[in-house]
Amino acid sequence: MTVRIALDAMGGDQGPEVLVAGAVQAVNARDDLEVTLLGDEEVLHAYLRAQSSPNQDRLHIVHTTQVVGMDESPFEAVRKKKDSSVAVAFKLHKQGEVEAVVSAGNSGATMAAAIRTLGRLKKISRPGIAGIFPTLKGPLVMMDVGANVDCRPQHLFQFGIMAAAFSQVLFANQRPRIGLLSIGEEGGKGNILVKKSHELFSKSSLNYKGNVEGRDIFHGDVDVIVCDGFVGNVCLKLSEGLAEAVLSMLREEISKDFKAKVGYVLARDAFGRFRKRVDYAEYGGAPLLGLNGTGIVCHGRSNATAIKNAINVAAELVCENVNDHILRLLDEVEPVLVAAAAGEETS
């Protein structure tokens, strides 16, 4: 089976060149892949020619005339710019021309276009973004990392289900261990949202391990961490900022004495391996789960490797039918949700 992916080739901070390069790397790495690049035909053709891939026949271009800027208001942009690269990408998906969309552009606009065009998966109240974090043991899926800033317990419960299905598919975890991000390990700790969500998870048949704290995120003792999109986004950006700050403080201290500078040169490979371990580009992008389709949101700063990896994650999600997994898990835990919904109505 061939997987067809649409790439918003105008989005991101780096310009179309790295996006085209990422697409070329992706089709070179996988034989079952076709990538459609959306954007200015002339520009994209030029970059494609320069790259001269042996697999040009699996790279297509669809011309679009508009671009959504990184700072534009998402909803307005999606409403007004019908011929933007990101809008047309999701239209192709809706029409069945591709099976997934990857974008490193304005992530709010990507989400808005995705939900507006594809709609939500049956029974899912709110699609969310599943971020992938490196840990001491292995990758961790955290959801939601930015799509939903004000949530209810049912939303967090559904994030847990979607992230678990994603962890099954991408990391082959049969029964992903789910933790709920809170500020104490006991079930009674946390804010109102977390306490109520804890009750839902506890009653379910999911492999729920209870509350986890901020300091546990990087231990890797759970496969999935659930939180609302505000907290998740703060965590994602804080982690990025802190990892950079740590390296930059270390560099500053190393530059202060000659012996340490020599030491750094000797340890350079180790630093390189470390950087690879914590590099966001390793997984390339964060899927928007809960869509009636497949969409991947990439970091605006994505380089070609990140784009290649994001396309690969998109292809995996399509090949492994992550949405079927989500629906199956949802059916399994249905009784808990129905009971919760009934409680909501009477309370």
Next chain:
Amino acid sequence: MTVRIALDAMGGDQGPEVLVAGAVQAVNARDDLEVTLLGDEEVLHAYLRAQSSPNQDRLHIVHTTQVVGMDESPFEAVRKKKDSSVAVAFKLHKQGEVEAVVSAGNSGATMAAAIRTLGRLKKISRPGIAGIFPTLKGPLVMMDVGANVDCRPQHLFQFGIMAAAFSQVLFANQRPRIGLLSIGEEGGKGNILVKKSHELFSKSSLNYKGNVEGRDIFHGDVDVIVCDGFVGNVCLKLSEGLAEAVLSMLREEISKDFKAKVGYVLARDAFGRFRKRVDYAEYGGAPLLGLNGTGIVCHGRSNATAIKNAINVAAELVCENVNDHILRLLDEVEPVLVAAAAGEETS
């Protein structure tokens, strides 16, 4: 003027020995300091004798018979254990025997005892914990980092005022730059709580710099970051966990090749300086601001240096009258709060 501090000498994970050592270091470092140690008289006497400080006359012991465990329910512990080291410490404060309390014990119990015994500062709705974060430029005050998990905009606004007064006193920032933790830089971004808090700050005469994101925390471009206690506590613990994870991944990578190991030995001093820069012990503790008095919550793992520094921070807060600064700032911004309160009632 002599500053008298009560130290809960039974709290913390490390046992009384390091707490006594911290108190000894504190009185040796400051001539204007007296420390009263609360706990088992016999045990504390033995450790004091072993330390043989030249300033024994400024170290006192008050015998208490009960201890609040690290995992006990705070409110129950405070209600039932009237003769616990932490409860008696705040009683001494209330009676005017000391001017501040420092505890590395169960932080929930410390807060409960503090608020119950001393009460809140006039016009403050909710006392909160002000955490100190190292950044690339200088220390940052983040508030609240754990006392209030469900907040209203007025609470966040008051956290901003209290943290600004603290930053003035401890870090000599004349007009501390205040940021509101959110998930986008524009004022319109964030959850409902943050959007409404943004309106309050924007209308005030405070030196408000708008929203800051998780990745900005370590840049040091603001002096104060405001957030609710759930988000703040997650950030605090995540930072701690991530810094440890980063160092442990680096160590793992370094141990994999001989050249890197040699390099590490050469760069060891730089690593040491780096560790000192990010060491929580540097500031020792986090003040509970908004009390009708002074209380410092220390990390359970605090070593003697951390305790010494926490006692020093407590003494600074007393000498510089941080509570007067808070009241003065509150008076200045009063109109905004009154208008907000009126809005609350009519909405």
